[in-house]
Amino acid sequence: MSIKACTKCNLITTEERCPVCDIPTSTNWSGLLIIIDPERSDIARELNINIPGEYALRVR
Amino acid sequence: MEDSINSIYALKTSVGQEKNVARMLARKVKDSGIEVNAVLVPESLKGYVLVESSSKIDMQNPAFKVPHLRGIVEGKNAITFEEVKRFLKPEPIIASIQKGSIVELVSGPFKGEKAKVVRIDESREEVVLELIEAAVPIPVTVKADQIRIIQKEAD
Numbered sequence: 001m002s003i004k005a006c007t008k009c010n011l012i013t014t015e016e017r018c019p020v021c022d023i024p025t026s027t028n029w030s031g032l033l034i035i036i037d038p039e040r041s042d043i044a045r046e047l048n049i050n051i052p053g054e055y056a057l058r059v060r
Numbered sequence: 061m062e063d064s065i066n067s068i069y070a071l072k073t074s075v076g077q078e079k080n081v082a083r084m085l086a087r088k089v090k091d092s093g094i095e096v097n098a099v100l101v102p103e104s105l106k107g108y109v110l111v112e113s114s115s116k117i118d119m120q121n122p123a124f125k126v127p128h129l130r131g132i133v134e135g136k137n138a139i140t141f142e143e144v145k146r147f148l149k150p151e152p153i154i155a156s157i158q159k160g161s162i163v164e165l166v167s168g169p170f171k172g173e174k175a176k177v178v179r180i181d182e183s184r185e186e187v188v189l190e191l192i193e194a195a196v197p198i199p200v201t202v203k204a205d206q207i208r209i210i211q212k213e214a215d
Binding site (some may be wrong): 030 | 066098
């Protein structure tokens, strides 16, 4: 069970498919961004993230 | 929802523990209700995590008692959002590689070998290398993240 990231929304998950986008995830990711409050975060707004959670900065 | 109310702070951590610190910090912050909106761990910034918060961070607060967290980076000027933006959209490694660059392989069966870049495949993020020390030049195709640039251009 490796940690994977969605290639579309960059959400970090352990699933084979992203629980949000339902597309295959990738083990090749780097950087970590934890969004706690997407409403108030400038970073979340910049990256169009609306769901709290862990995200990768770069996924291949 | 005001725009410039958030400040970004840099926290010093042990090298290699950035992600663990970020996860523990995120959990503690959620439980304690401190106003931290995001925790950022850029791969290129070893030993630091960046914290986006709308209030000043008080390191004395028990929520910031996290193993491997060494302290806050003090400074007169806060980190601007512009500076953080470049961490959010990291430039692919391949963009900085040129044909003829001398690189070192950092993983795989040829780890530690030096090689010259002969071809770059940007869409697949692959490079074709020729090992310098090999007697017969054999092209080797590797992913761009498996190499480290030693010399940017060929002389």
